[in-house]
């Protein structure tokens with residue numbers, strides 16, 4: 197089995213699993229939590245409920261309310277309460293270490309219906325104290341089957357939650373028309389072909405079906421990387437053609453790299469692609485072989501936003517990615533075939549580090565800024581990389597010619 201633990205697995209392996217429970221407004225998140233917290237296997241689980249609004253209400257709806265349910269009510273988690281979230285996680289860990297509360301096995305964070313899950317994942321990864329003690333184990337998105345695609349696709353937040361999901365939990369199929377459900381399933385195939393689909397009625401589902409599924413998880417049980425990319429699903433759904441049966445406007449294509457990519461070159465080119473095709477690019481994700489790095493790097497972008505990269509421990513030994521070339525899968529809506537070839541063309545000729553740095557300086561608002569903050573091998577002339585430093589050659593002043 198492929199162990200796809202993030203590189204950060206050099207940290208203690210007994211990190212606490214954090215599960216993000218998302219889903220658009222009224223989709224059925226609280227109903228699910230209510231049922232889940234009744235299972236004895238959920239002992240040791242802390243639930244954080246994030247509410248948006250002056251008075252928190254949802255936590256009153258969780259029937260088994262006790263001290264293991266905490267309310268984060270100072271705003272929407274993805275935009276304003278990073279500090280609050282990190283402070284609560286830190287506090288929980290310290291209290292468990294001092295044995296003031298029982299050991300914590302898992303944290304479930306119910307986000308508001310309008311939250312983007314990625315900033316929450318990011319705050320788990322970017323604070324050193326938190327990253328050493330917690331790990332994002334799965335993103336579960338509840339989808340209200342009775343609403344249907346037409347209602348959900350009007351909301352960017354709903355689309356992001358679906359694209360980011362490791363598991364899509366289809367709620368309210370008991371009150372959904374068959375045709376509405378079928379159209380919804382087709383749309384989900386389009387947006388996130390790799391996420392496992394589970395039906396949940398009135399919150400009934402066994403906890404073991406839900407957790408340890410994500411790309412950020414430590415569990416060796418997570419599916420292989422090709423499955424995460426949805427490559428197999430793409431082939432099954434659309435053999436030999438680039439368009440989705442459910443929506444002729446939606447197309448996907450894969451860019452394969454022949455050789456390792458320069459990190460800054462790729463970041464710049466992808467940043468410019470995201471900027472230019474933002475409205476038409478639903479999602480771009482993939483695994484790349486970065487020049488100078490032995491581990492594969494997983495990338496994910498949703499509608500013009502690039503999310504922090506994740507380094508895996510090693511390349512898969514089998515399957516389509518075992519050649520270590522890496523690839524990026526793009527899913528677009530209304531993206532003309534000329535745009536496909538343009539994206540492919542740009543990715544085929546990545547600039548070197550020096551040229552990329554000049555573009556970065558000239559383009560301060562690149563969507564891939566968070567990629568550029570990563571410590572990656574520098575391949576500029578005369579530079580070398582040690583475990584702690586990037587050593588640059590002395591800068592020589594220009595000599596004036598007399």
Ligand SMILES: Nc1nc2c(ncn2[C@@H]2O[C@H](COP(=O)(O)OP(=O)(O)OP(=O)(O)O)[C@@H](O)[C@H]2O)c(=O)[nH]1
Pocket residue numbers: 219220221222223224225226227228254308309367368369370371396397398399
């Ligand atoms: N028929 C049916 N109703 C459901 C199901 N799941 C949830 N509901 C109902 O849907 C409504 C909204 O459910 P909640 O669990 O409060 O949804 P939520 O996602 O927590 O809502 P917000 O926190 O406001 O975003 C409630 O009236 C639930 O009883 C289901 O599977 N079938």
